[in-house]
Amino acid sequence: MAALLQHPCYEEERLRRVADKLPCREVQAGTLLSVMGGPEQHSFPSIFIYGHRASGKSHVIHMLLRELELPHATVSCVECVSVALLFEQVLLSLFGCDAASLLPRSPSLSDFVRIYRQQCSHSPAVQTRYIVMEKAELLRDMDANLLPALLRLQELVQDNVTVILLSEIVWDKFRPNTGCFEPLQLHFPDYSKGELQQILAQDSHPSYSAELYSSYINILLGVFYSVCRDLRELRHLAALNFSKFCEPLEEGKVKESDTHKLWRNIEPHLKKAMQTVYLREVSSVQWEQLQQMEEKDTGAVRGLSAHAHVELPYYSKFLLIAAYLASYNPARTDKRFFVKHHGKVRKTNFLKKHEKTSNHLLGPKPFPLDRLLAIFYSVVDSRVAPTASIFSQISSLVTLQLLAQVGHDDQIDAPKYKCAVSLDFIRAISRTVNFDIVKYLYDFL
Amino acid sequence: MSTSSVSKGCFVFKPSAKKKKRTLDVGDYFIDGCEGSGNSELRFKLCQSLWDKMKTETEVLQDELNRKILDRLLEFAGRPSSTFQHGADDWAARMRASEIPTAALVLGVNVPDHDMTFQSLSDLLRQSVTPHVASVQAKECGALKHLMQRVLERLMGTVVSVDEEEEGDEEAEHASTQLHNKRVHCSLGTLCDWYKSKTKRSNNGTPNKKRSSHVRDEQPQPPVVIIFKDLEAFNPRVLQDFILICSRYVEHLPLMFIFGIATSPSTIQHILPHSVSSLLCIELFQSLSCTQHLSTVIDKLILTPQFPFKLSGKVLQVLVGIFLYHDFSVRNFIKGLQLSLLEHFHSQPLSVLCCRKKEALANVLQLSHQDLESVRQLPSFRRYVERQEPQEQVNLLTDDTHIKGVCQKLIKGLRKYHKNFYPILRCLHTLTSSLPKYPLGKQIRELYILCLEKNVWENEEYQSAMQLLRMLARDELVASLQTCAEILKPVKAKKMRNVLDQLEDLLAKFKQLDKVSGETAANGEEITSPEKGLQKKTDLFQLQKTLLEMKESRRSKKMSPFEILRNEAVDFIDSLVRCYLAPPESQPLNEVCYYSSSAVVRRHLNATPRTSIQTALSNPYHYLQNDTLRSEDGTVSNAAPDICIVHKLHLECGRLINLYDWLEAYATVVSAAEGTHPDSDEFGKVDELKHARFIQAVSELEFLGFIKSTKQKTDHVARLTWGGC
Numbered sequence A: 001m002a003a004l005l006q007h008p009c010y011e012e013e014r015l016r017r018v019a020d021k022l023p024c025r026e027v028q029a030g031t032l033l034s035v036m037g038g039p040e041q042h043s044f045p046s047i048f049i050y051g052h053r054a055s056g057k058s059h060v061i062h063m064l065l066r067e068l069e070l071p072h073a074t075v076s077c078v079e080c081v082s083v084a085l086l087f088e089q090v091l092l093s094l095f096g097c098d099a100a101s102l103l104p105r106s107p108s109l110s111d112f113v114r115i116y117r118q119q120c121s122h123s124p125a126v127q128t129r130y131i132v133m134e135k136a137e138l139l140r141d142m143d144a145n146l147l148p149a150l151l152r153l154q155e156l157v158q159d160n161v162t163v164i165l166l167s168e169i170v171w172d173k174f175r176p177n178t179g180c181f182e183p184l185q186l187h188f189p190d191y192s193k194g195e196l197q198q199i200l201a202q203d204s205h206p207s208y209s210a211e212l213y214s215s216y217i218n219i220l221l222g223v224f225y226s227v228c229r230d231l232r233e234l235r236h237l238a239a240l241n242f243s244k245f246c247e248p249l250e251e252g253k254v255k256e257s258d259t260h261k262l263w264r265n266i267e268p269h270l271k272k273a274m275q276t277v278y279l280r281e282v283s284s285v286q287w288e289q290l291q292q293m294e295e296k297d298t299g300a301v302r303g304l305s306a307h308a309h310v311e312l313p314y315y316s317k318f319l320l321i322a323a324y325l326a327s328y329n330p331a332r333t334d335k336r337f338f339v340k341h342h343g344k345v346r347k348t349n350f351l352k353k354h355e356k357t358s359n360h361l362l363g364p365k366p367f368p369l370d371r372l373l374a375i376f377y378s379v380v381d382s383r384v385a386p387t388a389s390i391f392s393q394i395s396s397l398v399t400l401q402l403l404a405q406v407g408h409d410d411q412i413d414a415p416k417y418k419c420a421v422s423l424d425f426i427r428a429i430s431r432t433v434n435f436d437i438v439k440y441l442y443d444f445l
Numbered sequence B: 001m002s003t004s005s006v007s008k009g010c011f012v013f014k015p016s017a018k019k020k021k022r023t024l025d026v027g028d029y030f031i032d033g034c035e036g037s038g039n040s041e042l043r044f045k046l047c048q049s050l051w052d053k054m055k056t057e058t059e060v061l062q063d064e065l066n067r068k069i070l071d072r073l074l075e076f077a078g079r080p081s082s083t084f085q086h087g088a089d090d091w092a093a094r095m096r097a098s099e100i101p102t103a104a105l106v107l108g109v110n111v112p113d114h115d116m117t118f119q120s121l122s123d124l125l126r127q128s129v130t131p132h133v134a135s136v137q138a139k140e141c142g143a144l145k146h147l148m149q150r151v152l153e154r155l156m157g158t159v160v161s162v163d164e165e166e167e168g169d170e171e172a173e174h175a176s177t178q179l180h181n182k183r184v185h186c187s188l189g190t191l192c193d194w195y196k197s198k199t200k201r202s203n204n205g206t207p208n209k210k211r212s213s214h215v216r217d218e219q220p221q222p223p224v225v226i227i228f229k230d231l232e233a234f235n236p237r238v239l240q241d242f243i244l245i246c247s248r249y250v251e252h253l254p255l256m257f258i259f260g261i262a263t264s265p266s267t268i269q270h271i272l273p274h275s276v277s278s279l280l281c282i283e284l285f286q287s288l289s290c291t292q293h294l295s296t297v298i299d300k301l302i303l304t305p306q307f308p309f310k311l312s313g314k315v316l317q318v319l320v321g322i323f324l325y326h327d328f329s330v331r332n333f334i335k336g337l338q339l340s341l342l343e344h345f346h347s348q349p350l351s352v353l354c355c356r357k358k359e360a361l362a363n364v365l366q367l368s369h370q371d372l373e374s375v376r377q378l379p380s381f382r383r384y385v386e387r388q389e390p391q392e393q394v395n396l397l398t399d400d401t402h403i404k405g406v407c408q409k410l411i412k413g414l415r416k417y418h419k420n421f422y423p424i425l426r427c428l429h430t431l432t433s434s435l436p437k438y439p440l441g442k443q444i445r446e447l448y449i450l451c452l453e454k455n456v457w458e459n460e461e462y463q464s465a466m467q468l469l470r471m472l473a474r475d476e477l478v479a480s481l482q483t484c485a486e487i488l489k490p491v492k493a494k495k496m497r498n499v500l501d502q503l504e505d506l507l508a509k510f511k512q513l514d515k516v517s518g519e520t521a522a523n524g525e526e527i528t529s530p531e532k533g534l535q536k537k538t539d540l541f542q543l544q545k546t547l548l549e550m551k552e553s554r555r556s557k558k559m560s561p562f563e564i565l566r567n568e569a570v571d572f573i574d575s576l577v578r579c580y581l582a583p584p585e586s587q588p589l590n591e592v593c594y595y596s597s598s599a600v601v602r603r604h605l606n607a608t609p610r611t612s613i614q615t616a617l618s619n620p621y622h623y624l625q626n627d628t629l630r631s632e633d634g635t636v637s638n639a640a641p642d643i644c645i646v647h648k649l650h651l652e653c654g655r656l657i658n659l660y661d662w663l664e665a666y667a668t669v670v671s672a673a674e675g676t677h678p679d680s681d682e683f684g685k686v687d688e689l690k691h692a693r694f695i696q697a698v699s700e701l702e703f704l705g706f707i708k709s710t711k712q713k714t715d716h717v718a719r720l721t722w723g724g725c
């Protein structure tokens, strides 16, 4: 396999060392290496690498750049709240902090290019310089000229520099409609189950045999592969549960060779992990504490979503109920539900064809404030003065994200809202105030 | 100093030399417009000292309530962060993802109360765990860079530039500090460097070997705590990005988050996608519910003879109502209490007597003739007088020294009344709060309000509660009585000592019953068995039926010794209630302590801006108090301010209002007000002045939200309210 990673400019020994650290990515590493060429050779101006999370993009690039000791700068685009930071980090890593301090306040792209050129005239590139941009999809939200410029930076600064973009998104979603230089694209496919097994099995625990660990990984993947292929996550889960796996061995109850017994011991445990730690319902620290506890106490720990109950002031509850009704009932039907003597309005009379589909499937619809208040006053059981605190409760509900404000233009005149809570939630709320909400919902008529 | 002008305009007065120094302080505002100003300064002093005491009490209370959760949080923050935690078990530490420890602190929807909790939390953290604490609020962090900036500023205590916009106003100072300032970039890298230099400095330059576990154990690195006060209000994108960035630095920076959550912890999962929440190690902290919090506050501030100031049932109901119906905010409840206190001392001249016993007795002697006259006017005092002998009545009404003596006596009586009232109230609550369906309320405050309003024992619910008590199983009854004894033990009042003795006698009898019950055990069992059924949840109808049946069966059967004793106990309780839980109305001079203007409190705390505007527009006299505006039949006089006239006219229109018609109508009304003769040419004519006044009034109406311009017809405006004259 190491044959794939070959280049006349590097010693074979060194390349083998790199290849050893990149199991299952030899092909991609090989391609990269051939594009990059020798350290002194000019390389392609920009390379675009894409693949799902934890598919080894950063890992491969950094292994290559570090092990082959190539000059490089790595920037994570999330971190660059302003382009200034991006420029600064690049200059800092390539030329040292003196160069970075030359940047003026709020530098423009041309400032960056100017300083870059000035610097590289002092210290022209002996080896290709690499600029790695992680989470490159965020570049699209920055200045419009930034991405095209980075793609042909080599040309702009007239230096032997290559920009490598890493992203989870395909290039098609990047291409500006004004057109730009096309980078070289390289795809990192997802790891297969076998590959995951191979990679994960490498981190075997020092005090246990590699075979044991490998069989552990095998069991782990058997449980988790259907829901999670994220290498990082799997590694995390493997670490969290390994001590439990080894418990019978430690206690001397089971021999290492008795894989079936080990499986019987760990499998239910992993299943439980899938519903808890994996979903971050309980944290990893809590999970470890749970493992130390006796079986019987473990029922006591409830996940995050078990605490869905929200206590609200009385009128807030009714406002929320009114909002829910306004969001899920067609406005035409309000008369039917809320006017005492509404005459003969049967469901069939106002049932329109397209409304046969459940409003609950379509999601909440926006409604104006007036309608909310009108419904509120008719569902709440006592007379309520239109006090300032009723109105401020509406905005509190918005900040609590139980209501959502729609549109921003006409806030003084006619604000519109949507109800952002689930049916279960609103039913729980209605129950506490003895309000039978289902009776008022058009969908359940 | 005055002018001849009648309007309240703006006039320039050169301050005279003497007056110049004095600025108004709180006391002056209090005294200004005070009812019965003779003793207003004294009242202000009393009011302040009383409030200070109550405030300290609430602060102590707050601390105690939060102690448990804060202690847990401190312990959490003090733990070495999980990435460094597993020093010994190196393999696991290397393999597992490095998560940021995060406390999800669920505080409830009473957002105004949270500030105090966060304040004490960050104080405590600074004291005992780490100097590096920053709290941020959603409203200051609209974008990621602002969040970064706030966090960095608060941690490092310096100004951090975000480079863009703020350019302009900083330019000047910027010039001088440029070199210094420039390197402070708004990134976590900066923070990392800063943190490293900080910890190195505090380590006295010991070569800080990178995470070799021994060195670290000796010098734990203080965590960097970032508190997000209102998680729900944060822009999810900003938060996600921030967490992503932070997770890149966990190896170098022991970060820790505290999320303040108002609703439920599952909002974390709504706000953060799995890819982000998997970077956090979230632990849940649930604080006391605000209703419990309120109960404690009421318990410590209101249900105690410690503070002489009292709320009437109505006022208490308003305050509790605002809490339960509107905001769940304990802070606002306490504010309401403060308002009532202030209003009481402000409006009640006799509130000089609302203070500690010694002071009150002394103050009685200082009462002026006028004050004594108002004592004589007090309804409770009048009732008292009516009960006296004729000669005494005359004395009370004419002899000022005599009435002072009586007042002292009555004040003492009132104090005794309170000393006995609250323990007995608690006892009654202990007994009744375990009854099915809570006939007298689940919370003690409900029972209290009942007692404030009229004689409790006349309530139907009270009767049924007593009946239920007469059927309580032995162990329950004994346990409740035991609790009552506990309640009474610390009370020093003489009468309560007596009550306690009697109660203990009763308990002793119950115990004796146990001893002799050896032979009658079988009997007792039989009798109590139907009562056991009561404990199960039955509906009211069922309950009454069983009650009746039991009554029947009791009549037919001979009572067991236990039953006799039980009746004795309940009768005793009943007698206590009748003796000590009379409503304050019945106590002479209660007006001195009880504040009862619930309407004022409601008006201040639960404002109705809409109604006020409506009143101002349709009845300007209400606010302006100008006699020419007075009108009996509810019409608006011609002389009313322009906006009132315009408003009145617009009520007569439909949804769309023609501006020109409106103007003409206005001109007519105003002409009439000016006294122009209806037949003259001038009448109803629109001149420039009228035109301008009209336009101004219309735009005021638009500002208030009654009308808005419409695109349907250019010379029309649309009405935004409905209903007409």
Ligand SMILES: Nc1ncnc2c1ncn2[C@@H]1O[C@H](COP(=O)(O)OP(=O)(O)OP(=O)(O)O)[C@@H](O)[C@H]1O
Residues within 6 Å of the ligand: A021, A022, A023, A024, A025, A051, A052, A053, A054, A055, A056, A057, A058, A059, A060, A134, A167, A168, A199, A231, A232
């Ligand atoms: N082929 C591999 N061999 C060993 N470890 C690997 C391999 N691929 C990935 N990893 C490990 O998996 C983790 C995630 O990989 P990496 O950070 O490269 O993913 P990524 O593709 O950059 O993901 P993201 O899009 O989230 O940045 C790293 O800790 C890395 O060490």
Ligand SMILES: [Mg+2]
Residues within 6 Å of the ligand: A057, A058, A059, A134, A166
């Ligand atoms: Mg990456």
